[in-house]
Amino acid sequence: MLGRKVPGFAPASPWALRLPQKFLFLLFLSGLFTLCFGALFLLPHSSRFKRFFLAPRARQPGLEAVPEVPGLPLAGARESPPNPAPAAPAPGEEDPSSLASPRRRKGWPRRTQPTRPREEATVPRGGGGSRGEGPQEGSPPFSFDFHAFRSRLRHPVLGTRTRGSEESQSLVQTQREKIKEMMQFAWQSYKRYAMGKNELQPLTKDGYQGNMFGGLSGATVIDSLDTLYLMELKEEFQEAKTWVEENFHLNVSGEASLFEVNIRYIGGLLSAFYLTGEDVFRMKAIKLGEKLLPAFSTPTGIPKGVVNFKSGSNRSWGWTMTGSSSILAEFGSLHLEFLHLSELSGNQVFAEKVRHIRKFLRKIDKPFGLYPNFISPVSGNWIQHHVSVGGLGDSFYEYLIKSWLMSAKTDTEAKDMYYEALTAIETHLVNVSPGGLTYIAEWRGGNLDHKMGHLACFSGGMIALGAEDAEEDKRAHYRELAAQITKTCHESYDRSDTKLGPEAFWFNSGKEAVATQLSESYYILRPEVVESYMYLWRQTHNPIYREWGWEVVMALEKYCRTEAGFAGIQDVYSSIPNHDNKQQTFFLAETLKYLYLLFSEDDMLSLEDWVFNTEAHPLPVNHSDSAGRVGGQL
Numbered sequence: 001m002l003g004r005k006v007p008g009f010a011p012a013s014p015w016a017l018r019l020p021q022k023f024l025f026l027l028f029l030s031g032l033f034t035l036c037f038g039a040l041f042l043l044p045h046s047s048r049f050k051r052f053f054l055a056p057r058a059r060q061p062g063l064e065a066v067p068e069v070p071g072l073p074l075a076g077a078r079e080s081p082p083n084p085a086p087a088a089p090a091p092g093e094e095d096p097s098s099l100a101s102p103r104r105r106k107g108w109p110r111r112t113q114p115t116r117p118r119e120e121a122t123v124p125r126g127g128g129g130s131r132g133e134g135p136q137e138g139s140p141p142f143s144f145d146f147h148a149f150r151s152r153l154r155h156p157v158l159g160t161r162t163r164g165s166e167e168s169q170s171l172v173q174t175q176r177e178k179i180k181e182m183m184q185f186a187w188q189s190y191k192r193y194a195m196g197k198n199e200l201q202p203l204t205k206d207g208y209q210g211n212m213f214g215g216l217s218g219a220t221v222i223d224s225l226d227t228l229y230l231m232e233l234k235e236e237f238q239e240a241k242t243w244v245e246e247n248f249h250l251n252v253s254g255e256a257s258l259f260e261v262n263i264r265y266i267g268g269l270l271s272a273f274y275l276t277g278e279d280v281f282r283m284k285a286i287k288l289g290e291k292l293l294p295a296f297s298t299p300t301g302i303p304k305g306v307v308n309f310k311s312g313s314n315r316s317w318g319w320t321m322t323g324s325s326s327i328l329a330e331f332g333s334l335h336l337e338f339l340h341l342s343e344l345s346g347n348q349v350f351a352e353k354v355r356h357i358r359k360f361l362r363k364i365d366k367p368f369g370l371y372p373n374f375i376s377p378v379s380g381n382w383i384q385h386h387v388s389v390g391g392l393g394d395s396f397y398e399y400l401i402k403s404w405l406m407s408a409k410t411d412t413e414a415k416d417m418y419y420e421a422l423t424a425i426e427t428h429l430v431n432v433s434p435g436g437l438t439y440i441a442e443w444r445g446g447n448l449d450h451k452m453g454h455l456a457c458f459s460g461g462m463i464a465l466g467a468e469d470a471e472e473d474k475r476a477h478y479r480e481l482a483a484q485i486t487k488t489c490h491e492s493y494d495r496s497d498t499k500l501g502p503e504a505f506w507f508n509s510g511k512e513a514v515a516t517q518l519s520e521s522y523y524i525l526r527p528e529v530v531e532s533y534m535y536l537w538r539q540t541h542n543p544i545y546r547e548w549g550w551e552v553v554m555a556l557e558k559y560c561r562t563e564a565g566f567a568g569i570q571d572v573y574s575s576i577p578n579h580d581n582k583q584q585t586f587f588l589a590e591t592l593k594y595l596y597l598l599f600s601e602d603d604m605l606s607l608e609d610w611v612f613n614t615e616a617h618p619l620p621v622n623h624s625d626s627a628g629r630v631g632g633q634l
């Protein structure tokens with residue numbers, strides 16, 4: 001014992017010790033103290049001692065614990081702003097919450113903190129990303145300032161609805177109301193017979209799941225959200241939102257199409273968030289985005305088309321060239337949504353993935369400046385020289401010009417790539433038929449197929465949209481090209497018995513703008529032609545586009561409306577409709593939305609403020625360095 005008197009040893013009081021002994025004694029004490037303090041960390045988490053001695057660790061973004069009980073809000077959720085600020089009305093805009101009627105169920109929903117099922121617990125509320133790709137330790141927690149974003153919009157989301165003479169307004173209003181009624185009917189039929197399923201089958205009056213979405217449900221719900229909002233179908237919007245909150249589960253384990261999940265689900269959720277500020281949409285979009293990331297694990301970083309939600313593996317579509325190709329329109333139509341995922345999560349990984357694709361495509365050799373539809377995600381070589389502005393290629397070009405516009409005209413790389421591609425398309429694919437119809441043919445290693453798919457009819461709108469930023473001496477030319485292509489697509493409708501257009505139409509053997517076989521004569525409620533009418537209307541205000549749009553409305557009513565929803569038809573050249581038993585989700589997302597916008601004022605979802613993704617989901621233009629925070633992605 002230290003205190004015992006030993007002959008020749010120092011006195012018991014430490015203060016009486018000599019210097020080296022004092023030093024040894026202090027060393028011993030400090031060692032003892034360190035040992036005791038360290039032991040605290042080994043106590044179980046629940047230990048009262050631990051809680052008493054150790055202050056709770058400050059929560060870091062992305063480190064929230066998974067709650068034990070599904071449905072319980074995360075602890076971290078209480079610390080981040082409870083919800084984004086309520087949707088700030090843009091100048092002159094009614095606050096959506098003020099539109100609520102006194103009986104709340106009928107009005108716009110009040111913004112509530114959504115319950116978060118267990119599957120969403122990994123979504124970084126504070127922006128933490130996967131494997132160090134999110135904000136670094138010590139960086140401020142992520143938050144998206146929804147209020148600031150909304151205040152930067154140049155126009156009220158729903159427009160001011162004040163222009164036009166009263167007389168013409170009342171006709172347009174009636175037309176708009178009719179389209180709204182069609183949406184209501186489509187939604188209610190879906191709700192009645194197929195709520196929660198991906199699509200409605202109106203003939204058999206049931207739902208269809210399909211195998212494109214990896215086991216996800218409710219594609220029609222997600223695709224409809226923004227259209228319901230836009231048309232002020234408040235009760236229906238609330239039904240859709242409630243379904244998303246309570247039933248849209250992401251813990252599924254099937255194989256999904258990267259492209260389809262992105263444009264429909266992620267696009268739909270992002271738009272719903274930007275329109276309403278409801279955080280449930282943002283959270284689900286980000287979580288779903290994370291589930292798509294394994295598709296990018298390839299030697300080139302060009303994603304494969306199919307991702308397995310269970311194993312995290314990926315593969316190419318079996319039907320592609322050599323069964324191992326990625327498709328231009330698929331991997332080239334992620335850019336808009338993925339930039340917004342980074343913008344809303346603070347996680348750079350999404351933006352990095354699509355920027356890498358862009359760089360890759362910028363550098364790679366292109367035959368005659370054209371982009372073939374198939375590429376190997378392993379070698380990075382084009383697989384076959386098939387070029388099309390219709391299916392397999394279409395929305396890649398669309399996303400170039402829209403990336404430029406969404407960046408508030410700062411993404412010059414996208415702009416350059418778009419105009420270079422358009423020049424090549426004009427040089428090699430655009431033709432005029434003997435009857436004077438302008439069309440975009442398809443290119444197969446140098447030979448042309450003189451046909452245009454219905455899908456390619458979106459290009460009239462795209463070229464119109466891009467005309468204003470072309471070199472000055474080309475602007476009028478592009479406006480005219482857009483008008484001519486749109487006129488050709490109208491012809492494909494007008495030359496049928498139903499006044500609806502076929503899936504593909506040809507220009508050869510004396511035939512012009514008609515399908516040549518039954519297998520190409522179907523119409524599945526596709527939007528591309530009315531999409532172009534909408535853009536051309538906004539650009540020119542030529543009443544012909546509203547006339548043509550109204551012809552489509554009438555034809556849909558006559559040939560596609562059934563007792564239990566809308567259905568496609570198998571032959572547009574037969575006035576006795578043979579329905580296809582499917583109400584496509586894009587009919588609610590796109591066809592009816594574009595028709596509604598065609599009969600609305602230009603400041604409803606103004607093109608100054610919004611770009612539409614390829615499923616017609618509006619995404620905001622970045623009016624400053626950032627849509628909502630410092631260091632924006634867009």
Ligand code: DMJ
Pocket residue numbers: 395455526527528586590614615616
């Ligand atoms: C939609 O899902 C999208 O527009 C996509 O780009 C291709 N076309 C369908 C509708 O026709």
